[in-house]
Amino acid sequence: MRSATSPLTIATPRTLDDALSMLRDTPLVPIAGATDLYVGLNFGTLASQHFMDLTRIDALRGIDVRDETLVIGAGTTFTALMQSVTVQTRLPMLVQASSQVGGVQIQNRGTLGGNIANGSPAGDSLPVLAASDAILVLRSASDERRVPFTSFYTGYRTSVLRADELIVAVEVPSVVGTQWFRKVGTRAAQAISKLVIAAVRSDAPRIAIGSVAATTIRLPRTEAALASGASIDDAVNTLEAEITPIDDVRSSADYRRQVAGNLLRRFWADTA
Amino acid sequence: MRFTLNDNPVDVSAPPMKRLLDVLREECGLTGTKEGCGEGECGACTVLVDGIAVVSCLVPFAQVDGSSVKTIEGLGDNHALQHHFMNEAGAQCGICTPGMIMVASTLPTDASLEEIRVALAGNLCRCTGYEAIYRAIQKANEQAAQ
Numbered sequence A: 001m002r003s004a005t006s007p008l009t010i011a012t013p014r015t016l017d018d019a020l021s022m023l024r025d026t027p028l029v030p031i032a033g034a035t036d037l038y039v040g041l042n043f044g045t046l047a048s049q050h051f052m053d054l055t056r057i058d059a060l061r062g063i064d065v066r067d068e069t070l071v072i073g074a075g076t077t078f079t080a081l082m083q084s085v086t087v088q089t090r091l092p093m094l095v096q097a098s099s100q101v102g103g104v105q106i107q108n109r110g111t112l113g114g115n116i117a118n119g120s121p122a123g124d125s126l127p128v129l130a131a132s133d134a135i136l137v138l139r140s141a142s143d144e145r146r147v148p149f150t151s152f153y154t155g156y157r158t159s160v161l162r163a164d165e166l167i168v169a170v171e172v173p174s175v176v177g178t179q180w181f182r183k184v185g186t187r188a189a190q191a192i193s194k195l196v197i198a199a200v201r202s203d204a205p206r207i208a209i210g211s212v213a214a215t216t217i218r219l220p221r222t223e224a225a226l227a228s229g230a231s232i233d234d235a236v237n238t239l240e241a242e243i244t245p246i247d248d249v250r251s252s253a254d255y256r257r258q259v260a261g262n263l264l265r266r267f268w269a270d271t272a
Numbered sequence B: 001m002r003f004t005l006n007d008n009p010v011d012v013s014a015p016p017m018k019r020l021l022d023v024l025r026e027e028c029g030l031t032g033t034k035e036g037c038g039e040g041e042c043g044a045c046t047v048l049v050d051g052i053a054v055v056s057c058l059v060p061f062a063q064v065d066g067s068s069v070k071t072i073e074g075l076g077d078n079h080a081l082q083h084h085f086m087n088e089a090g091a092q093c094g095i096c097t098p099g100m101i102m103v104a105s106t107l108p109t110d111a112s113l114e115e116i117r118v119a120l121a122g123n124l125c126r127c128t129g130y131e132a133i134y135r136a137i138q139k140a141n142e143q144a145a146q
Helices: A016-025 A037-043 A078-083 A085-090 A092-099 A104-109 A112-118 A126-131 A220-227 A232-242 A253-270 B020-027 B080-087 B097-104 B113-119 B130-145
Strands: A009-011 A029-031 A050-053 A063-066 A069-073 A135-139 A144-148 A153-155 A166-173 A178-185 A193-201 A206-210 B002-005 B008-011 B046-049 B052-055 B068-070
Touching: A016 A050, A016 A166, A063 A085, A069 A085, A078 A085, A078 A092, A078 A104, A085 A092, A092 A126, A092 A178, A092 A193, A104 B052, A112 A126, A112 A166, A126 A178, A126 A193, A126 A206, A178 A253, A193 A253, A206 A220, A206 A253, A220 A232, A232 A253, B020 B046, B046 B097, B052 B097, B080 B097, B080 B130, B097 B113, B097 B130, B113 B130
Parallel strands: A009 A050, A029 A050, B002 B068
Antiparallel strands: A063 A069, A069 A166, A135 A144, A135 A166, A178 A193, A193 A206, B002 B008, B046 B052, B046 B068
């Protein structure tokens, strides 16, 4: 461990109200599964010294259906998502995405809210939330607001989340159509994505991709092309113009552009 | 901080954000839990917290307050997995072995080979080869099911 952990502090609220009061009064970095936290501390990319543990707050966990909307507590682990019959039935692409997050030990600790807050453009669950038109419930000590997932990020690892707010839940409206998910990594398990895609086949197809831009993105022009009956070749051309992949340690822009097109073809063929 | 360690209540003093891995090795003297990558990729430091497999390099000590922690030492010195890992040559350098065994200890005895593979997806071995490890777990499960 490169950084010393002894100066670091952690607050341990037991209720959501206590947590939000603490956040109102003091700058604290909320943590849950801590699976990204120590990586950041280790690489020296996390300057914060003061943290707040969210794992003791029962109100942040749970999976429920209210008025045909799937409501997932932000502190729900990937293992809990995979085991939920409700999620298996309503949002199978989220079960697939969860099963692709790290190995079992990471799935046991990592949370949906943590994946969102960490904001990596490679986050495995994020294309699912973008493709399903999910709404994030953000709460502070003074108010609560609902932000569409697709409006949450403002750039690379930046978002509209204020320092006094917590992501408390994710609301997913009923998804009409066939859900499809695919992750491409260096190996089948325990790899950060080179590309990750979630899509829904219906009269109004939806496509969301991670690792091809600064944030996870929807592809509205590609979706419109497919909805209007364009050929898959034309749709792939549109997609290639719509994404902005970069060369980095995990892959090259050319590879990502090629594979994104291939995945669109695969989605269209698989769900025909 | 009070918690249960290998079925015994303990009270351990350590910084709250110290990694559980370091607390186990340094404060508790339990060096069976190994550090491999230190970033949650390799599974060598796997222990059970309240029966659930976690990588102890990514767990702040504060989060095990009141919990039950089980390490490789907690399985005792006469465990079926231990014997079958030896008999099947499921260990070579041995660094990954405690983590492999801790994950294996959470599997049902009727786990299929595919279920064993998925469960161990987060445990990397760079010398033994996975086949011997899978075989050791299958033999231990067969023995336990009898």
